[in-house]
Amino acid sequence: MTLKLGTIGTNWITQMFVEAAHITGEYALSAVYSRHSDSGAAFADKFETEATVYTDLNEFFNSGIDVVYIASPNGLHFAQAAEALKAGVEVIVEKSAFDNTKQYEAIYTLMRENNVHVFEAARHIQQANFKAIAKKIGEMEHISGATFVYEKYSSRFDAYLAGENPNVLNREFSAGALADLGVYPLYAAIALFGMPKSSHYFATLLNNDTDGRGTAILRYADFDVTLIFGKGANSYLQSEILGYRDTIIIDNIAELEEVIYDDGQGSRTVISTPAPANPMVEEARLFAAIINEPVANEARYNELLLTSQRVNAVLTNLRKDAGVVFPSDPA
Ligand SMILES: NC(=O)c1ccc[n+]([C@@H]2O[C@H](COP(=O)([O-])OP(=O)(O)OC[C@H]3O[C@@H](n4cnc5c(N)ncnc54)[C@H](OP(=O)(O)O)[C@@H]3O)[C@@H](O)[C@H]2O)c1
Structure with missing residues (x-):
């Protein structure tokens, strides 16, 4: 069945998702929600399918769509997903899906009550190169540890430096380095190694109390995974998974363009x-x-x-560890 797709958010990532959805042949864009009818119409015009524009969320969710893709600022995901679930609409929500475990528990209940799914869009873990990493780990004799890095100067960081408060660097929108780029290395660690025994986050805060960069350490039974991420600088460090002599070398844990296996004895594949x-x-x-x-x-x-629930639980704990508080966090 071709799924009638509705979208929330009119930024580039929503365009990329709609293009991906159309490439699969499984979806047709049929409804666009935007706060402004002109930006909604401009977005809908990018695609060949006929899509109706809504500026009222309730009308949008009750317009007959099968599935909604939510790419609004993180702090809006919970309320929008909850409304979608109550209307019986399947939910695809961008990372990081929900702010804390309390929100996730409420979403889980609504999802079961309404017999629909919630999917967190964590694109990298579905890619062939991520699966190649998982397969190679299965063949390695031992894991000694791993370091995953994703640190990129944000297109919105100039605005922050100029004294503005862009959504993606503003904890009022449940944003920050961990909730944005940090999710990629965290997802990778949990998808590859499961739930850590404990986790710690050493955050560098911006002057609006949002984390701008940081290092998180996930402690597993026999090894640690170090996550380095940030939005106010460019890092060119590779990511690595260490065996004994052998190493998996990953150019970028979120983009996954090149993955090399070095056997530690002179051979690289x-x-x-x-x-x-x-x-x-x-x-x-x-x-x-x-x-x-x-x-x-x-x-x-x-x-x-x-995996999504585990990521959410560790995110909740890491923020707590670093004292980064979102408005939706329980007192
Ligand atoms: N998977 C990926 O590779 C990837 C990449 C980038 C972002 N993301 C995720 O996508 C989501 C959106 O990120 P973004 O950088 O695109 O965010 P954004 O530009 O701040 O906002 C996205 C959309 O939400 C609406 N919006 C913006 N500010 C709003 C406000 N104050 N109140 C209500 N609606 C508002 C806007 O749509 P209208 O003006 O049309 O209402 C906007 O197009 C985040 O969860 C982020 O983590 C994922």
Whole structure:
């Protein structure tokens, strides 16, 4: 069944997702929500499918859409997803999906009550090169540790330096380095190694009390995973998974363009394949398969949900550890 897709957010990432969804052949954009009818119309005009523009969320959710893709600022995800679930609409929500475990528990209840799914869009873990890393880890004799890095100067950082408070660097919108770029290395760690035994976050705060960069350490039974991420500087460090002698070397843990296996004895093998032009196609395809054939894909969905819940639990703990508070956090 072709899924009638609705979108929230008119920025470039929503365009990329709609293009990915159309590439799969499983979705057709049919409704666009925007706070402004002109920006909604300009967004809808980018695609060949006929989509109706809504500026009222309730009308949008009750317009007959099967699935909504939510790419609003993080702090709005919870309320928008909750409304979608109550209207019986399947939810794809951008990372980081929800602010804390309290929000996730409420979403889980609504999801079960309304018999629909919630998917967190974590595009990198569905990509072929991520699966190649997981496969290689399975073949390694031992894991000694890992370091995952994702630190990029944000296009909004100039505005911050000029005294503005852009959404993505503003904890009032549940944003910051960890909730934005930090999610990629965190997702990678949890998808590859499972739930850590403990986690710690050493954050550098901006002058609006939002974390601008930081280092998180995840402690597993036999090794640690160090996550380095930030939005106010450019890092060119690679990411690595260490065996004994052998090492997996990853150019970038979020973009995953080149992955090399070095056996520590003089031989290096490229284990990646060329990255897809649109990195959201794989996740869009998987979500459609689960929505269209929920019983056949129940185990895959449960795995996605468990990873998303674990990421949410560790995010909640890391922010608490660093004293980064969001407005929605329990007192
Ligand atoms: N997976 C990825 O690779 C990727 C990449 C980038 C971002 N993201 C995620 O996508 C989400 C959106 O990020 P973004 O940088 O695009 O955010 P953004 O530009 O701040 O906002 C996204 C959209 O939300 C609406 N919006 C903006 N400010 C708002 C406000 N104050 N109140 C209500 N609506 C508002 C706008 O749509 P209208 O003006 O049309 O209402 C805007 O197009 C985040 O969760 C982020 O983590 C994911």
